[in-house]
Amino acid sequence: EAGVTQSPTHLIKTRGQQATLRCSPISGHTSVYWYQQALGLGLQFLLWYDEGEERNRGNFPPRFSGRQFPNYSSELNVNALELEDSALYLCASSPRVGRDTQYFGPGTRLTVL
Amino acid sequence: DQQVKQNSPSLSVQEGRISILNCDYTNSMFDYFLWYKKYPAEGPTFLISISSIKDKNEDGRFTVFLNKSAKHLSLHIVPSQPGDSAVYFCAASAQGNQGGKLIFGQGTELSVKP
Numbered sequence: 001e002a003g004v005t006q007s008p009t010h011l012i013k014t015r016g017q018q019a020t021l022r023c024s025p026i027s028g029h030t031s032v033y034w035y036q037q038a039l040g041l042g043l044q045f046l047l048w049y050d051e052g053e054e055r056n057r058g059n060f061p062p063r064f065s066g067r068q069f070p071n072y073s074s075e076l077n078v079n080a081l082e083l084e085d086s087a088l089y090l091c092a093s094s095p096r097v098g099r100d101t102q103y104f105g106p107g108t109r110l111t112v113l
Numbered sequence: 114d115q116q117v118k119q120n121s122p123s124l125s126v127q128e129g130r131i132s133i134l135n136c137d138y139t140n141s142m143f144d145y146f147l148w149y150k151k152y153p154a155e156g157p158t159f160l161i162s163i164s165s166i167k168d169k170n171e172d173g174r175f176t177v178f179l180n181k182s183a184k185h186l187s188l189h190i191v192p193s194q195p196g197d198s199a200v201y202f203c204a205a206s207a208q209g210n211q212g213g214k215l216i217f218g219q220g221t222e223l224s225v226k227p
Contacts, residue, residue, distance in 0.1 A: 048213040056213050104156035
């Protein structure tokens with residue numbers, strides 16, 4: 001069974017630009033979660049989508065947004081990039097709403113110059 | 114406010130011995146706890162979980178203990194192997210509005226020496 005996949009692996013942008021990160025969940029999983037791991041910090045919850053709806057949001061500014069498509073894949077968009085947005089962005093999926101174990105993808109390393 | 118804390122940034126253990134990783138939490142609403150293992154530049158890999166209705170869960174070499182009164186959980190790895198060397202994160206979640214959101218500790222880097 002294929003795991004969670006994320007693209008691209010690496011992304012380099014300049015300050016003020018927009019970044020789009022993509023995630024495909026494990027087949028049969030309907031919930032997708034996004035986390036940020038900045039250098040030297042733990043994983044911080046960003047967003048949770050289930051059945052196409054945003055269910056929960058972490059303490060991040062509105063320029064972090066996303067969506068979930070009918071096939072349950074998801075996109076994370078970061079607008080007006082700032083240097084401190086440089087981080088590893090991790091996507092996870094779970095088979096049903098909220099209570100099951102989350103399985104993580106390999107992440108997208110975003111570098112903002 | 115750090116709701117999940119792993120106070121030991123690193124731990125070094127001899128191969129074959131027991132590794133004990135600790136985690137403390139402050140939010141009494143947490144009712145589901147997980148341990149993940151992470152290698153550099155990779156996503157976390159799920160190891161083991163425990164619900165608050167239990168005080169112990171075992172899976173092969175990995176055992177998680179939960180002490181609700183102390184708001185403390187620990188992961189025991191027996192016997193430790195060099196391949197276990199990685200960063201270990203504990204995570205917690207709560208039902209209700211916080212459902213779906215995992216709160217992670219800062220991680221403990223385990224080094225298992227041959």
